[in-house]
Amino acid sequence: MDAQKVWVDPDRCTGCGACVAVCPTGAIALVDGRARIDEEACTGCGACVDACSEGAIQPVVQGELVPASPQPAPTVYRPGPLARTAGATIAVAGAGLLVRAAGALVRALGRWLMRRPAAGRSDLPVQPAGGAGRGRRARHRRRGQ
Numbered sequence: 654m655d656a657q658k659v660w661v662d663p664d665r666c667t668g669c670g671a672c673v674a675v676c677p678t679g680a681i682a683l684v685d686g687r688a689r690i691d692e693e694a695c696t697g698c699g700a701c702v703d704a705c706s707e708g709a710i711q712p713v714v715q716g717e718l719v720p721a722s723p724q725p726a727p728t729v730y731r732p733g734p735l736a737r738t739a740g741a742t743i744a745v746a747g748a749g750l751l752v753r754a755a756g757a758l759v760r761a762l763g764r765w766l767m768r769r770p771a772a773g774r775s776d777l778p779v780q781p782a783g784g785a786g787r788g789r790r791a792r793h794r795r796r797g798q
């Protein structure tokens with residue numbers, strides 16, 4: 654069996670057939686919409702490599718597959734010292750605000766519970782209808798009677 658001389662990247666091949674048309678030995682066929690190379694018939698002339706506009710056919714160099722095109726290394730964001738300090742400051746400030754908000758909520762809830770009439774407790778004085786008490790509204794009401 655002959656050594657492989659060119660290879661097809663199936664992810665790039667669109668099945669256009671341009672390589673089939675230029676191959677002088679008829680070594681390329683379209684199978685399931687992708688180019689497939691008959692290694693026995695391929696002479697390694699490279700005509701298909703030049704004909705493929707997608708870069709899907711690449712030569713095999715010394716038994717190694719040549720990548721169609723190297724992908725650039727992904728850029729990894731690494732925050733600098735200033736960004737790290739700013740991030741930590743924002744985190745601390747955020748935590749402080751959360752604590753203060755929770756404290757205010759607890760205080761408001763406590764005030765609301767203190768003002769709320771105790772339902773079902775007979776040991777507490779019942780306020781007469783019309784309003785009693787020592788508040789400003791109660792005084793106004795008493796004056797108006």
Ligand code: SF4
Nearest residue numbers: 666667669670672705
């Ligand atoms: S020319 Fe390229 S894209 Fe078109 S069939 Fe051949 S390998 Fe596939």
Ligand code: SF4
Nearest residue numbers: 676695696698699701
């Ligand atoms: S290298 Fe030449 S002979 Fe081999 S498949 Fe491509 S066009 Fe055909």
